[in-house]
Amino acid sequence: MGTTSQNNGAASSEGNKEQTNTKLKWWQLSLLGVAFTIGTGFFLGSGLAIQIGGPGVLICFLLAAVGTYLVFDVLAQMTSLDPLEGSFRSYAKKAFGRWAGFSSGWVYWSSELLIMGSQLTALSLFSKLWFPNVPMWLLAIVYAILGLFIVWLGTKGFERFESMFAMIKVSAIIMFIALAACALMGWLHVGQVQAIPNEVENYFPHGAMGLWASLLFAFYAFGGIEIMGIMAMRLQEPRQAPRAGKMMLVLLTVVYFISLVFAMILVSWKKFNGDQSPFLLALKRFDIPYVPDLFNATLIIAGFSTMTASLFAIIKMLVILAKDGDAPHFITIVKLKRPVMAIVLTAAGMALSIIFSLLMPGKVYEYITTAAGLMLLYNWMFILITSGRLLKLTTFGKIKRYAGLLILLGAVSGSVFHSLSRPGFFISLGFVTVIGGLTLYMNSKWRLNSVGTNSTGSIIGALSPKHQVNGFKSKIKSKANK
Secondary structure, three states: HHHHHHHHHHHHHHHHHHHHOOOHHHHHHHHHHHHHOOOOOHHOOHHHHHHHHHOOOOHHHHHHHHHHHHHHHEEEEEEEHHOOOHHHHHHHHHHOOOOHHHHHHHHHHHHHHHHHHHHHHHHHHHHHHHOOOOOOHHHHHHHHHHHHHHHHHOOHHHHHHHHHHHHHHHHHHHHHHHHHHHHOOOOOOOOOOOOOOOOHHHHOOHHHHHHHHHHHHHHHHHOOOHHHHHHHHHHHHHHHHHHHHHHHHHHHHHHHHHHHHHHHHHOOHOOOOOOOOHHHHHHHOOOOOOOOHHHHHHHHHHHHHHHHHHHHHHHHHHHHHHOOOOHHHHHHEEEOOOHHHHHHHHHHHHHHHHHHHHOOOHHHHHHHHHHHHHHHHHHHHHHHHHHHOOOOOOHHHHHHHHHHHHHHHHHHHHHHOOOOOHHHHHHHHHHHHHHHHHHHHHHHHHHHHOOOOOOOOOOOOOOHHHHHHHHHHHHHHHHHHH
């Protein structure tokens, strides 16, 4: 057993060389953050948010941006003080013990795997515009294989592709803003545009409840910052993680806000839904050949980019769980400098997710992926809770932390007040209950094992959470003294 562990350790070390040889600059992480974030959650989900909340949903996007910043701010602080592989999952383990790391990691892995199924389905739907006779399952398989290929290229290849995707996505949004501005100035003929509402009631046609329910879907446009947290440990200067996050979120918020305003001026918000991008609807008003096709290509790139980023992140998370003994050890096997077993298992999970998304009735699978999105927000809340245990927050820092928790609670609780998201809320509770039950079972096994061993190295995370928290805070003191 000792020889096997040593070989696996050597292979893992060899597989990680690529990650340690090249470090990221802060602006590169910002660019990657844009790539991880802009996807179908914005290009499609924004239409659903507007349908539920009306034009006033812009407030929800601003609130979601603030909530996202507050989560990433504490995650970046923890990363800058003590960069750890596994990011939020590893900090949860430090703060509360092995049960927290186990549950956080598996909640994240399962939610992202389910979301990838819906992303692949969306990609297949977009591609139907050009390939109407090709079966959706075949298109989904093609995108899944391409995503696995990019992940197989390794961290460096993944970062290059994602940086390129980020530039394409931002350029597409800027192109839309430029075309809309030209139309409003009369340089392009689009016919009559929507008047700016002059009464408050027109901004909130469904009242406070509609706005509350739409907050969840506004958050979907910012999903991906937890992946940025995983990548932050590769910064040349970990202390620049907050700077990278601020720049990324400022850029996203500005382009999101302006583009949504223009979309609602060009097309009545009442025509928006979750089945077609509001930007594609707006672009159809322009008498410019191939522009809708060009934007459809951007939708495909956006969805593929976020799907690949999620794939990369959950493979890393699976390997980290296995290294810590929270998943079967064979997952750590490395061949050709790649975690082949983690990739194979994730590919199998993707295959099942594709099958479910194509065979289940549309609404049922939508409910499941909504539940998966809610589970991501549960992880974000746990990041804020963890920061209160590990960081020495100032009074203002504590206020920000509680504000972030309130905004996230608002998004989660708002899902109960709309028929589209309500079933997903209860399904998410079911998933969390199952993972919680599994955590309790594993926790009892860890306690039995800890009683029967005297070796400090035989049990991962043998130190109590109190000792680990004290160790983390001692690092804060030593860095502050430097």
